[in-house]
Amino acid sequence: MDTQPDTALRPDPIDEPARRASERSQALDPKSPVARFSADTPLLTDAGIELAPFQIAYQTAGTLNAARSNAVLICHALTGDQYFAHTHPVTGKPGWWETLVGPGKPIDTDRYFVVCSNVIGSCMGSTGPASIDPATGRPYGLNFPLVTIRDMVRAQLMLLEHLGIHDLFLCIGGSMGGMQVLQWAALYPERVFAAMPIATGPRHSAQNIAFHEVGRQAIMADPAWADGRYLEAGTRPAKGLGVARMGAHITYLSEPALHRKFGRRFQGGSAPTFSFNADFQIESYLRHQGLSFVERFDANAYLYLTRAMDYFDLAEDHGGVLANAFRGTKTRFCVISFTSDWLFPTRDSRAIVHALNAAAAPVAFVEVESDKGHDAFLLDEPAMFSAARGFIDAAARARGL
């Protein structure tokens, strides 16, 4: 295992379509350090498959202290990645959580060593369906094993051990990242000093599964998807993935935010064109969201990660009783929800809090008043920042940091 790019481990492409596919697969590779795990250290997935070899791409900020007690793990959301505080190599945009993380910020990189890794199954350098299957020399496609939130956490643990980190001062994340936080606290309570699940829930709701299924069907309906073999076919299921993103994007916002931002305003005029052009600003905005997403994300990875979220049901893994997931824990929790989040509404966070109460775990709960919907956790939300700062500072004092 090393952290330098190393293409020598990849098998030689066996033919021209495979070479093209490999190039396309590489194209999404980030400029991140990578931890490689060989056939001797497979990832045993919930599906019962041993994934090996595999690699995890990550980014860090700050410095690990001598006691190795100041590590923070940030868990990213469905379409997020490890570029939490670093310019994104594809979009050129600032890190997605620079509002929260940095010198003097609530997650203070002058005090903490912050790690964020691309989840297993994604497409920004960690092994996923766009990676080359060593058994065939071609991209995995749908031969990649289904992964779960628990598999993501297991892979993160392997990365941390690779980095010489035994336990976390703080584990934090929103949405799918929050699911990972809960899974970390349930699976490795002794390794998590403080946990902050944001805008998330203990399981994916029927409605959320339904929205994900529509997105997956949109991708699979695109002939360019080619049964998942588009990298070899030299095609791009951009239309299907774009439609999936457009639909999902609506669920990340809120009706009041859409109304405030776009209302019924027309593009470049005050009258309808009586056509199917993007007459309304909201249409133009959504189309742009779809188009820009397909530039940075792999369609199969989208299938896999939505599936991982759908399967997440922490209570089900603990005899149907969510509190059982946290019995005896010493982890301290801060749970955050947003009033206008209808994808993971406050009642989901309350279910987490009630379970933590039942398990006698220390927990703070903040419902942030916001009209920005689910994506509020990624935005400038002063009430979230001050809750995070208060909780993290208190935890740091308790940890002697």
Added chain:
Amino acid sequence: MDTQPDTALRPDPIDEPARRASERSQALDPKSPVARFSADTPLLTDAGIELAPFQIAYQTAGTLNAARSNAVLICHALTGDQYFAHTHPVTGKPGWWETLVGPGKPIDTDRYFVVCSNVIGSCMGSTGPASIDPATGRPYGLNFPLVTIRDMVRAQLMLLEHLGIHDLFLCIGGSMGGMQVLQWAALYPERVFAAMPIATGPRHSAQNIAFHEVGRQAIMADPAWADGRYLEAGTRPAKGLGVARMGAHITYLSEPALHRKFGRRFQGGSAPTFSFNADFQIESYLRHQGLSFVERFDANAYLYLTRAMDYFDLAEDHGGVLANAFRGTKTRFCVISFTSDWLFPTRDSRAIVHALNAAAAPVAFVEVESDKGHDAFLLDEPAMFSAARGFIDAAARARGL
């Protein structure tokens, strides 16, 4: 104008693709009476196009009284049709509003003459994008003019005059049907004695436009859509239309209803299959909704009718003041909303009620407690039935029926 099927008016198909297209176009034609309007009586649309000739398919129940004072117009929703109390010719299902309409029902066919016509732009016998353009002998496709809610109402008025009906005892409908009810009351107040807009709003919200746009993009992304020329191409954009329907269907329900009906239950077992099969019952249900919809609906008609809803903004048509749409009206209103309807939430109905109050119009407002979401207006909702019965009976007494 006559009410018997008459294919002689259609131009001869000019070639083989046109003939095939014409057959497919006919295939969706219902077994309904049809009112035909010739080149002398065009429909002047909001887009500024004179549509002629055109036809309106309709169904009736009950008997028009001698005074012609007992006519009820039912306005159907986006994917509805004229089969409100008649077995559907494609699906074989009972009429979509048989719960509300029939002998002894709130809309009592022993007392009232009930009419429901397929809206202009749809695909169940009224002229729409799947109809043959007399100028070319081929289906209109996207050469069909964009129609608005107001155009639908104008065409309904022409139908009613054709049937010898000058004014309506009652105009009633849900969702897009409710938009037509509001438009009727605004456009022809002296012709509407009582109006019942249900689960609707005075304009389409940014979020609703967004959902529609995703559906349209899903259809247009399907190569089988063939730029709208699929009837001639002999293809069917079934996948795109299916995805559009799946996404829309989620918005017609509610999270509590989905949770109660499906929860996270697995198909035929208690464990995930770790695949992209329809593992969850909700996935299987949605796929079925998509598949069955494409059997009975035309993809281009879906584009046109969603667009008509998006354009609807009654206040905008009246100087930005909704109350201006109803000034001086003598129509009596009953507005109904459902607590779990998030597509047309109660606040939309309240906006209608406030405007009617400002216009000094007589209005009753009932918010029905229901967890069934937007589609509650189509379902067995006793509180809606009793509100409708009370309002309609009182109106009948006032009308001397």
